[in-house]
Amino acid sequence: MKKYLFLSPAKLNLVLQVLSRREDGYHNLYTIFQKIDLFDEIEIKKGTLDFRLDFISDRGDIPLEENLVYKAYIKFKETFRINENHHIRVKKTIPIGAGLGGGSSNAATILKGLAYIYGIDREEPLLYSIAKSLGADVPFFLSPYVAAIGEGIGDVLIPYPSFQAWYLLICPNFEISTKWAYQNLGLTNSKNPVYYSTEVSPWRHPQGLINDFKALVFNKFPFLKELETKLKTFGCCAVSLSGTGPTIFGIFEKEPPFYVYETLKRTLKEVKVFLLQNLE
Structure with missing residues (x-):
């Protein structure tokens, strides 16, 4: 059974402007995202008999139907027709519900991690489609940018310098x-x-x-x-x-x-x- 370990970073919104409400219920934004060196750890074991998701957190488990890691995992498997099962272990350091994007980062890290395991290009458009369907911040965490301007609902990304701070x-x-x-x-x-x-x-x-x-x-x-x-x-x-x-x-x-x-x-x-x- 092969095991893979990935780091899942937090982000700050250095700037967050809400420009208009959209017909789909979302809002058009102008934001500046910045990744910071605060990480959750995600371990993926490949080829297990059954699926298991373990969260190590001081807040307890998140119900599967609300869990972005689970949603990302299922959508990845369905999209790329993966039949194997996996054990996923998420060790939380990023505070939950703090405005630091921990859940979105975890979802993106699952997509990147599984893409790496199965040899799928990280620039694969289907990955970004999955990311956007999971939440407005997920595409930023999937992207290679450490800082970016986010437009649209936050999913239209423009590279931005990562100023030392x-x-x-x-x-x-x-x-x-x-x-x-x-x-x-x-x-x-x-x-x-x-x-x-x-x-x-x-x-x-x-x-x-x-x-x-x-x-x-x-x-x-x-x-x-x-x-x-x-x-x-x-x-x-x-x-x-x-x-x-x-x-x-x-x-x-x-x-x-x-x-x-x-x-x-x-x-x-x-x-x-x-x-x-x-x-x-």
Whole structure:
């Protein structure tokens, strides 16, 4: 029985602008994705007698009918007519429901992993069709880009520079429903995006890091506003919300003193704190 191990990275939305509501229920976006060095581990054993999916997480198992790993696995097998069974083990490090794309990344990693195992080109259009059907963020994780502008529903990708930075992440121990966030955004008219050039890092643009959900989410969860203020006191050059939250991240262009990370870990007992870099 052959075993394969793959890393599944998290992402930040450095920018997230919601432009219009679509007839299919999705929204047109302008976002900047950035992969970061926070990973889940996915192990695939090939040629097992039966299928098994194991999650190692402090949040317990996710029901199969809601699990993007399972959905990606089934769609891959059906699309490429694979008859073998597999044992899949997902060791979670990326917090669940934190706006860091862990589920989407896991789904894309399953597609990439199985494509590698069965000799299917990663640029195969059918893989991207599966990815898009699974969720708006999955194509980015399937792509070779470590940073990209996402347009359409986030699936139309334009390469973007991965500007060197350190990210201090604070992940509260609650989730924010993406559905709730979009339903309550109050978007009434279509709008044009504020564009970001590739010449300077997005946090150096005059408009800063735009996230259209920030005011809504901070109003509903004042604790997140307090975390933003706390990060600013440590000298971050920018602070924002990833996706619809609840993760707050602060950006340093040089590695911050270690006491910053240690202080937050010590004083914020009910959250997870990470000090990370972007992938390059």
